[in-house]
Amino acid sequence: MALDTNLLSRRKLLAAIASVTLISASDLKAFAQTRAKVVVIGGGFGGATAARFIKSYLPNAHVTLVEPNPIFTACPFSNLVIGGQRSIADQEFGYRGLVGDSIEIAQALATDVDSQARTVTLDNGSVLRYDRLIMSPGISIRWDALEGYDRAAAELMPHAWKAGAQTVLLRRQLEAMENGGTVVMSAPAAPFRCPPGPYERASLIANYLKTEKPASKLIILDSKDTFSKMPLFQEAWAEHYPDHLEWRGASNDGRVNRVAADTKTLYTDFDEIRADVANVIPPQKAGDIAERAGVADATGWCPINATSFESTRQPNIHVIGDATIANPMPKSAFSANLQAKVCAASIARLLSGNDALPTTLANTCYSFITSDRAVSIAGVYRNDDGAFSSVDGAGGISPLAADASIREAEALQAEDWFRTITSEAFG
Amino acid sequence: MLRPISFLIIAGALFQSGCSTLSVDAEVDTRPASERNYPNGLAVSALSCTGCHADTAGQSIPSLAGRSADQLLASLRVYGQPDTGTTVMHRIARGYTDEQLTALADYFAEQA
Numbered sequence: 001m002a003l004d005t006n007l008l009s010r011r012k013l014l015a016a017i018a019s020v021t022l023i024s025a026s027d028l029k030a031f032a033q034t035r036a037k038v039v040v041i042g043g044g045f046g047g048a049t050a051a052r053f054i055k056s057y058l059p060n061a062h063v064t065l066v067e068p069n070p071i072f073t074a075c076p077f078s079n080l081v082i083g084g085q086r087s088i089a090d091q092e093f094g095y096r097g098l099v100g101d102s103i104e105i106a107q108a109l110a111t112d113v114d115s116q117a118r119t120v121t122l123d124n125g126s127v128l129r130y131d132r133l134i135m136s137p138g139i140s141i142r143w144d145a146l147e148g149y150d151r152a153a154a155e156l157m158p159h160a161w162k163a164g165a166q167t168v169l170l171r172r173q174l175e176a177m178e179n180g181g182t183v184v185m186s187a188p189a190a191p192f193r194c195p196p197g198p199y200e201r202a203s204l205i206a207n208y209l210k211t212e213k214p215a216s217k218l219i220i221l222d223s224k225d226t227f228s229k230m231p232l233f234q235e236a237w238a239e240h241y242p243d244h245l246e247w248r249g250a251s252n253d254g255r256v257n258r259v260a261a262d263t264k265t266l267y268t269d270f271d272e273i274r275a276d277v278a279n280v281i282p283p284q285k286a287g288d289i290a291e292r293a294g295v296a297d298a299t300g301w302c303p304i305n306a307t308s309f310e311s312t313r314q315p316n317i318h319v320i321g322d323a324t325i326a327n328p329m330p331k332s333a334f335s336a337n338l339q340a341k342v343c344a345a346s347i348a349r350l351l352s353g354n355d356a357l358p359t360t361l362a363n364t365c366y367s368f369i370t371s372d373r374a375v376s377i378a379g380v381y382r383n384d385d386g387a388f389s390s391v392d393g394a395g396g397i398s399p400l401a402a403d404a405s406i407r408e409a410e411a412l413q414a415e416d417w418f419r420t421i422t423s424e425a426f427g
Numbered sequence: 428m429l430r431p432i433s434f435l436i437i438a439g440a441l442f443q444s445g446c447s448t449l450s451v452d453a454e455v456d457t458r459p460a461s462e463r464n465y466p467n468g469l470a471v472s473a474l475s476c477t478g479c480h481a482d483t484a485g486q487s488i489p490s491l492a493g494r495s496a497d498q499l500l501a502s503l504r505v506y507g508q509p510d511t512g513t514t515v516m517h518r519i520a521r522g523y524t525d526e527q528l529t530a531l532a533d534y535f536a537e538q539a
């Protein structure tokens with residue numbers, strides 16, 4: 001049954017109910033509740049999805065999305081821009097679909113949240129009142145965590161961990177590099193956005209070097225000894241990039257503890273490595289507004305009740321996406337989108353006087369290992385009693401030593417996934 | 428207008444037809460449709476599927492809506508068998524009980 005039909009019949013029914021004098025208390029309650037004010041901070045994978053699903057579950061609610069950028073640039077598939085397979089324009093999404101859903105867009109930065117007064121202050125001076133607030137601010141870089149890596153350094157040694165200008169900068173630097181150059185990537189300790197992301201990127205940079213600049217090489221300096229889909233990546237690297245990619249784990253002096261942007265040098269405990277192109281993926285935390293709102297804890301991330309996605313630190317504020325502490329669910333666009341939908345359902349239930357319901361959640365993340373082959377990891381989770389857990393016996397990675405046809409099939413599935421998830425989020 | 432998942436019809440139909448219960452994911456919703464302005468448990472658990480499965484089929488991921496419940500359940504049961512298959516669906520379906528797979532198959536069959 002189409003939602004539109006439901007809406008229509010509900011509106012008709014409400015009109016009919018209102019036109020007679022006999023209105024039950026529960027009817028009134030249901031009617032009033034749908035007029036709730038819901039504010040969403042952040043128009044990325046979590047926030048845009050949440051705004052749309054709140055509006056579809058509670059058509060009479062007043063939903064405002066706060067996002068400073070008129071265009072959202074998606075991180076998933078941005079490694080293909082860096083690898084030369086895609087253009088940055090393919091990553092860009094506007095908010096016209098949300099406007100069409102009667103969601104109000106406040107094009108501004110949220111600068112403060114008052115959880116007692118239930119208000120959000122914007123950098124243009126306006127103040128929004130809410131009954132429920134959803135925060136999906138993504139990540140902020142910890143500019144104080146890696147010596148020498150500040151905003152100015154990021155213009156010379158891009159992180160490209162928020163897609164857009166940084167992605168294009170890294171691509172341009174790779175294009176400008178001479179054949180024979182050294183590319184160095186530094187990967188952070190967990191937790192960080194998109195656990196397999198650095199290794200997908202490394203694969204696609206190595207693919208570019210192998211095909212366009214074969215005398216060049218990529219060195220990954222890692223603050224960890226293990227990483228997501230590790231056996232699959234290592235198998236792919238041995239098969240495709242034996243001469244173009246070298247990975248150094250933490251126990252092999254891989255941890256970068258200082259960088260010098262002017263000389264593009266990365267320092268480990270015992271070594272210094274000069275790069276022609278350096279991609280520094282720095283330590284991260286929840287988007288800055290989370291700390292301001294009092295929903296982040298000492299780790300820099302946001303503890304939540306996993307069933308309702310409500311902050312454990314502030315009432316009436318729900319946090320979703322990368323900003324949350326949701327492990328074993330990874331910090332992925334898939335998770336952010338799904339958490340947004342489940343959170344919207346929980347809020348619709350809570351505003352109707354019901355409890356949030358526990359459910360089963362899944363995640364799938366594809367990673368490209370060449371321009372047309374991909375591998376995947378999947379997980380199945382429960383959010384009973386306010387905590388996330390993995391479902392035993394489910395999930396895992398693509399088979400090792402698989403045919404090329406299996407890797408090619410997963411690349412096609414990845415493309416379908418990107419199309420579907422972005423249309424669910426942005427229309 | 429977004430058409431994510433229609434959530435108003437399922438619990439009643441499911442229970443009337445005598446299907447087995449879906450652990451905590453299902454509930455009997457006895458209120459009239461006009462008062463149900465929030466999704467029931469089954470509709471919520473189906474949200475995991477729609478991030479990949481769109482209303483119209485992609486180049487390799489099929490759409491689920493409107494396929495027969497028998498056909499969907501047969502596929503899901505094959506995926507759910509232990510130690511077979513290479514796709515993400517094999518790894519995901521193993522995380523669901525047969526009752527949950529049955530309910531999800533019925534659910535998507537109802538989405539015209």
Ligand SMILES: Cc1cc2nc3c(=O)[nH]c(=O)nc-3n(C[C@H](O)[C@H](O)[C@H](O)COP(=O)(O)OP(=O)(O)OC[C@H]3O[C@@H](n4cnc5c(N)ncnc54)[C@H](O)[C@@H]3O)c2cc1C
Pocket residue numbers: 041042043044045046047066067068069072074075076077078079108109110111136137138139160161162193194197201287288289320321322323331332333334335336364365366367
């Ligand atoms: C290279 C790379 C590859 C990736 N590949 C994949 C992949 O293949 N699959 C996958 O599932 N995930 C992938 N990810 C992860 C994915 O990008 C994130 O998990 C996802 O974007 C998280 O969604 P979010 O809503 O939490 O944050 P975001 O999508 O980053 O959205 C946050 C939004 O909030 C806004 N915002 C922040 N602060 C404020 C404020 N104070 N006021 C108003 N607005 C604010 C920002 O402008 C932004 O638009 C990848 C990430 C990277 C870096």
